[in-house]
Amino acid sequence: MAKALERQSVQGGRLGTHLVAIGAISQAVLENFLRRTPAEPKELHDTGIDETDLMSLLLKLIYVNRLKSVSQFVQGIKLPYTLVHDLVQMANDRTLLRTLSSRESGHVVDPEYTLTEDGRRWTIDALQRVRYVGPAPVPLADFIDQVNLQKPTNELVTMERLRKAIQAFTFDDAMLEQCGPALNSGRAMLLYGPPGNGKSSIANCMASVFSDIIYVPYAISVEGQIISFHDSRIHVPLTAAEVKENEAISLTRSENFDTRWVPCKRPFVITGGELTLDMLDLRYDENAHFYEAPLHMKALGGCFIIDDFGRQLVSPTHLLNRWIVPLENRVDYMKLNTGKTFSIPFEALIIFSTNLEPEDLMDPAFLRRLPYKIEVGSPSVDNYRRIFEKECARNGLTLPDGAFDAIVTKLKKDKGLDLAAYQPRFIVDQVVATCKFLNQPPHFEPRYIEYALSNLRVNRTAPPAPAPSSRA
Numbered sequence: 216m217a218k219a220l221e222r223q224s225v226q227g228g229r230l231g232t233h234l235v236a237i238g239a240i241s242q243a244v245l246e247n248f249l250r251r252t253p254a255e256p257k258e259l260h261d262t263g264i265d266e267t268d269l270m271s272l273l274l275k276l277i278y279v280n281r282l283k284s285v286s287q288f289v290q291g292i293k294l295p296y297t298l299v300h301d302l303v304q305m306a307n308d309r310t311l312l313r314t315l316s317s318r319e320s321g322h323v324v325d326p327e328y329t330l331t332e333d334g335r336r337w338t339i340d341a342l343q344r345v346r347y348v349g350p351a352p353v354p355l356a357d358f359i360d361q362v363n364l365q366k367p368t369n370e371l372v373t374m375e376r377l378r379k380a381i382q383a384f385t386f387d388d389a390m391l392e393q394c395g396p397a398l399n400s401g402r403a404m405l406l407y408g409p410p411g412n413g414k415s416s417i418a419n420c421m422a423s424v425f426s427d428i429i430y431v432p433y434a435i436s437v438e439g440q441i442i443s444f445h446d447s448r449i450h451v452p453l454t455a456a457e458v459k460e461n462e463a464i465s466l467t468r469s470e471n472f473d474t475r476w477v478p479c480k481r482p483f484v485i486t487g488g489e490l491t492l493d494m495l496d497l498r499y500d501e502n503a504h505f506y507e508a509p510l511h512m513k514a515l516g517g518c519f520i521i522d523d524f525g526r527q528l529v530s531p532t533h534l535l536n537r538w539i540v541p542l543e544n545r546v547d548y549m550k551l552n553t554g555k556t557f558s559i560p561f562e563a564l565i566i567f568s569t570n571l572e573p574e575d576l577m578d579p580a581f582l583r584r585l586p587y588k589i590e591v592g593s594p595s596v597d598n599y600r601r602i603f604e605k606e607c608a609r610n611g612l613t614l615p616d617g618a619f620d621a622i623v624t625k626l627k628k629d630k631g632l633d634l635a636a637y638q639p640r641f642i643v644d645q646v647v648a649t650c651k652f653l654n655q656p657p658h659f660e661p662r663y664i665e666y667a668l669s670n671l672r673v674n675r676t677a678p679p680a681p682a683p684s685s686r687a
Contacts (some may be wrong), residue, residue, distance in 0.1 A: 251364050253357070253430055253473035259298055262475075263354030264436055269294070270302045272351060274311060274330065274338040279348045283315065283327045293350035293433065293474040303328060311337055346503035347441045352434035353475050358444075359560060365429040365516040366562045367481065368401040372424050380423045384416050385601045385636070390591070397587035398424060403542050403565040404587035410570040411637035414591045418520045418566050422483035428453060429516045430476035438555050441505040442497065449513050450479040482517035484510050490527040495537060499552045512549070514563045524569040524576065531576045538565070542584050593633045596623065603639040610647050612657050618664065625668055632671060642667040 218237050235241065256262045262269065269292070276282060276291040288299045303326075306312040311334035315327040330338060342348075377391050377398075394417065397404040406414040431450045435442040486494070497506045511519045525531050541547040541561040550556045569576065573588065582588070594602065600619055607614050622642065626632045645667035650657045 251430075253353075253361060253476045255295055255471040255473050256298060257295075259301055262294065262298070262351060263357060264351060265439075266302075266305065268436075268439070269351055270305050270311075271338075271341045272348075273299070273302050274306060274334060275342055275348045277312075277328070278330060278335070278338045278342070283329065284325045285328075286325050291350070295471070306334065310334070345441060345505055346500075347434065347443065347505040349443070350433035351475050352436040352441055353432040353473075355435055355437045355557060355559075358432055358435050361430055361432075361476070362515050362560045362562055365427070366401060366560075367425060367516065367518075367564050368399065370425050370427050372398040376424055380420045381417065384413060384420070385594070385598050385605070386413065386417070387595070387598065390417075390589070393587070393589045397589065398564065400586065401562070401564060402586050403567065403584070404589060405573060405585045406566060406568045406589050406591055407573050408570065408591040409593065409633065409635065411635035412591050412593060413636045414568045414570070415522055416636075417591065418518075418522065418568050419483075419485070421518050421520075421564065421566065422481065425481045425517070427481060428478050429481055430472075431479050431482075431516075432476050435508075437557055438551065438553070440551055440553070440555075442508050443505060444508045444513065445477055446508075446513050449482045449484055449510075450477060451482075453478045453480065482514050483520075484514040484518065485520040485522055486510060487522045488526045488528065490521065490529060490534070492529050492533060492537060497549050497551065506551070511563060511565075512547075512559065515560070516562060518564045518566060520566045520568060522568050524567045525571040535577055535581045539581065539584065594636050596634070599623070599634050599636075599639070602636055603643075606639045606643040610643055610657055612643065612647075612659065615659055618659055621661075622664060622668070625665075626671075630668060630672060638671065641671065645670055 218239075259266050259269065273288060273292050277288065280287075280291060282288055282291055285296065285299060285303065288303065289296050292299060292302075294302075303312060307314075307328075310331055312328045313331050315329050372395055374388075374391060374395060377395050381391070394404075398421065406417060408414060431445055433443075433445045435444050495509050495511055497509060499506050521527070521534075527534065542565065545561045546558050547561040548556055548558050567585070573582065603614065603619060603622075623634070626634065626638070632638075642664065646659060646663045647657045649663045649666060
């Protein structure tokens, strides 16, 4: 790297070119990253969006956000200065904008404009047709290309990366040896087993296994229709410093990328009982006249988790029927309000998590379409002890000699419960709460432990004896 930087300081040019010249990376690797980063459009036609639509969007941004200077226009529409200047000139030629002044920002002249009366009427009419006001969209074809370049399977998940991702939890290596190949395959997986043993915890850790930067558009244009895509709750943006910290990406930073795309971490979407079939379709706003992408579409390039599968508002059968084709062919189909149907790559890692019996939820044909079915069962006694010791350390507690064995015996024999990964935290938290109530430092006492164990389940009462039969 130092040698490449020295060459760059003398000869100029891009750092990536010098890294290739000294043999640090191959030209193929560099070109792969150059293709992967959306390139800045040089001309208006390079945007893939109709020029009049872009001018209309710019005028709406000016009107709604009270923008004045060209630099503000650039920030709002997310297009290069030269392209915004062309759009301003188009609006000027149509007497939709007029010049206010030209002010200097440093040594750069930053002209200011305002809408004319004709421009104001034109813009209000445009807002009535489509109320989308935001960064310029990208064409569907570009979105599809980018999704294909950003597949989760582009990253190799290793045992070390998986261990690091779940280091806060305690699982057997056998579990990780099953999860790793599932992640690398990019195919759907099913996590099943009794409640409280970490299915949701494993699923939640999947996001941190991946480290690639992906690019997400603010919006997508399909047949002249706008689909709002970027979601700040799902697409975690990276700062310029974070992007530069990624050595591979930093090779291309001297090349301007298309700011209609946001560099993000891989998305991670989790949904539970609230999931309905409608949430898997484009949502059309009748008043605003544009669409919002569904959750699983926003998850492309990342993970989509259906937690508590089988307890959704939509029946398991209907949900699985909706996804048979996407899971099998890696393609999903969306339908616009106009009746137009289009396809998108279904490149997201789908994880079903349930504590119900899988065979009660889906038929054998669908089970075959889930190549990875991973049982998350009760922890071994050794793992249970490790979990208990972690929870004690978290609360500054020491487990007295014999207390652990006594707890395990009471749970299994007296309470009739299987060991579960959630129990140690539950028991420790209950003991700490009792000590706090009694104004005592946290410590274990047999009766405190018994209180906690009793709260794990309600006591069963004997059924009432049948009433004696009366004889006539």
